[in-house]
Amino acid sequence: MTRRFSSAITPPANKTGPALWFAFAGNKLLCHQEPSDVIPLLVDFSELGLESIRQQYLGTFDGQHCFSVELAKPVSVPEGMILQGLRQVYARLGEDLFVVAVRAIQIVDWDRTHQFCGRCGAKTVDHDIDRAKECPECKLLNYPRLSPSIIVRVRCDREILLARAVNWPTEMYSVLAGFVEPGETLEQAVEREVMEEVGITVTNIKYFGSQPWPFPNSLMLGFTADYADGEIEIDPVEIQDAGWFTANNLPTIPPKMSIARQLIDDFLKSQIDG
Numbered sequence: 561m562t563r564r565f566s567s568a569i570t571p572p573a574n575k576t577g578p579a580l581w582f583a584f585a586g587n588k589l590l591c592h593q594e595p596s597d598v599i600p601l602l603v604d605f606s607e608l609g610l611e612s613i614r615q616q617y618l619g620t621f622d623g624q625h626c627f628s629v630e631l632a633k634p635v636s637v638p639e640g641m642i643l644q645g646l647r648q649v650y651a652r653l654g655e656d657l658f659v660v661a662v663r664a665i666q667i668v669d670w671d672r673t674h675q676f677c678g679r680c681g682a683k684t685v686d687h688d689i690d691r692a693k694e695c696p697e698c699k700l701l702n703y704p705r706l707s708p709s710i711i712v713r714v715r716c717d718r719e720i721l722l723a724r725a726v727n728w729p730t731e732m733y734s735v736l737a738g739f740v741e742p743g744e745t746l747e748q749a750v751e752r753e754v755m756e757e758v759g760i761t762v763t764n765i766k767y768f769g770s771q772p773w774p775f776p777n778s779l780m781l782g783f784t785a786d787y788a789d790g791e792i793e794i795d796p797v798e799i800q801d802a803g804w805f806t807a808n809n810l811p812t813i814p815p816k817m818s819i820a821r822q823l824i825d826d827f828l829k830s831q832i833d834g
């Protein structure tokens with residue numbers, strides 16, 4: 561498969577051809593309403609008549625330059641356009657453009673939150689070569705922050721462990737997930753999260769795949785594991801309900817874009833194949 565997106569730091573010397581502009585107001589992406597060409601394609605963002613606070617160059621997508629933009633609020637959304645959350649716009653963007661939007665929102669967020677040095681408080685400047693903010697006083701470098709999280713599918717024979725977090729708005733069940741703590745291996749994080757959330761031990765932990773997840777800046781590291789021992793005992797602070805489900809009696813599960821869904825689909829496939 562050809563990689564459609566190529567990352568770069570240094571913007572083109574002259575803006576000649578049209579570029580893709582991933583413009584955000586808070587967590588909402590500025591999109592065209594019509595079905596095709598979701599992301600505005602313009603030589604310069606100023607053509608839309610909107611005020612931008614900051615812009616960053618991202619690289620190229622199918623040879624077209626890409627920029628992220630933080631919009632000044634309030635935004636008077638141009639005719640025929642809307643502001644939409646990334647989850648809502650996923651299907652229209654398609655997987656390849658979605659991952660560029662995921663990158664864009666994380667760069668916008670990092671740019672906004674690293675304007676000043678976290679150590680001495682001086683105003684930072686963009687680093688010449690790297691995607692980093694440099695403090696001119698104490699030389700501290702701040703790179704875009706990623707927070708590694710594990711996400712794990714636990715199975716026991718023909719059943720999959722699914723849980724519902726207390727703060728989820730819909731009646732959805734999913735696999736378990738949680739942030740990795742400093743000093744922990746990923747496997748230890750898997751064991752700890754499963755024990756903390758549902759009180760069981762797991763074995764046969766295997767890497768499955770990964771997914772950048774910009775809510776807000778996670779890198780989801782997917783694993784599969786087998787049930788080892790214990791009875792389900794939920795942590796009521798985080799989990800509302802958890803249980804074992806077969807392929808035939810699944811509850812509502814996450815949408816297609818998530819690695820959580822890929823882990824569940826992989827389980828379902830094994831049930832059909834086996």
Ligand SMILES: [Zn+2]
Pocket residue numbers: 677678679680681682695696697698699700
């Ligand atoms: Zn400093």
